[in-house]
Amino acid sequence: MKGWEDIRAEVLRRIRARDWQPGAQIPTEEDLAVEFGVARATVNRALRDLAEAGVLERRRKAGTRVAALPVRKATLDIPVIRQEIEARGQTHSFQVLKQTFMEPPVPVASRLGLPPGIKLLYLETLHLADGKPFAFETRWLNSEILPRPMPDFQSLSANEWLVAHVAYVTGDIAFTAEGAGGREAAVLGVPVGAALFITERMTWTAESPITFVRLAHAPGYRVQTLV
Amino acid sequence: MKGWEDIRAEVLRRIRARDWQPGAQIPTEEDLAVEFGVARATVNRALRDLAEAGVLERRRKAGTRVAALPVRKATLDIPVIRQEIEARGQTHSFQVLKQTFMEPPVPVASRLGLPPGIKLLYLETLHLADGKPFAFETRWLNSEILPRPMPDFQSLSANEWLVAHVAYVTGDIAFTAEGAGGREAAVLGVPVGAALFITERMTWTAESPITFVRLAHAPGYRVQTLV
């Protein structure tokens, strides 16, 4: 009959209907359990879910209240590029434009938590969708985590090698907009200064930093999500 | 004492340690419950959480396996602009530059699901952080949801009026990069063509569309999140 999703829906309905106004306190789990005729655990599941979504604020003893200034939480899916392109019905290919060992610029080294002077593997890759430039990837890769012999990144993209072999690391992602530099403009085939959507990712394991990636997307790129 | 977060941590550790490889099946909830000496519900909570994060894939009867090509899920917080600015220790202010009723351009009307010809409230607002341009907001607002007399958007930003009075609607958010147009350039004080970070939001209730907002952020703006 009534599952926790029904309870969640009913609570949401009351909030939307302004039966329970922003900032106001709502009944306790126990009261709601009695009212809906379900166990407290079921109400708990529903309210916890709404709290995770930012709709409710819960504190022990203080009770549960409707968020006054809701910090909306949007969930983004971050697929690997190949999947992203194939999901649009296009064909993914890529070219490794550069592959050398060199010292990273100071900001990159410090963000990775590495002392200056250490050499990293630097890769420049152009991702293509149906043969047209899709994104220009520049990547710094901690060579200590690589096996010997080194994987052949000409045939398997570094990203996919990593997700398959250094699974489940933590990291952060940032999005910005930047004007295309000379190199980016040339590679992507856009005018210098064109507005590019930039994604920067840094990943590390508990022990050591893994990689820093910067993706410059061709114009028209869009990150979208439902709330 | 083992809680569900300890179980989750241990499962994650095994995945990272490649005890359980990408694509491989892991033991059943019951087996894990026995191994860890906890109830199945506790294991379930841990595995469910990892599945929501995209680390595990679960199907009834088929069991639980480590995601082969993990579609990482990143959660973004979307605060109201005032909070965002105040969180940086700056002072928020805003100026309403334009406020009229007019027909929206066709793409806006169609995305809101409105027939052409309907007039909407159009607002142009400049948000300032410590007096400096932070974001230029253009908003189309369904006037049918507004009370009479109309709220004074000169003193309370439309966004905050909405979150306080039309709480908890669904919607979508998109991020793009675009070159500054003439008006945006003038208002934000940047050269025409400068790369701007754009967020577009559309919100609606079950019954009716509410608003379409486009925010053009001043250069340097960054959306960031942990994974």
Add this chain to the structure above:
DNA sequence: GGGTCTAATATGTATGCACATAATAACCCT
């Protein structure tokens, strides 16, 4: 071999209970 039905199975969820924990409210003593 191929198609259909059936039983087995792992996850999904509900319940009632218990106790832990955090935060507030009440109390007491000076």
Add this chain to the structure above:
DNA sequence: AGGGTTATTATGTGCATACATATTAGACCC
């Protein structure tokens, strides 16, 4: 009053059990 201790309370979590549900693997038949 004021300040610190204690009791109260709502949420957080765990457990054992039960049943629901989706999906698969196997049985069965043609």
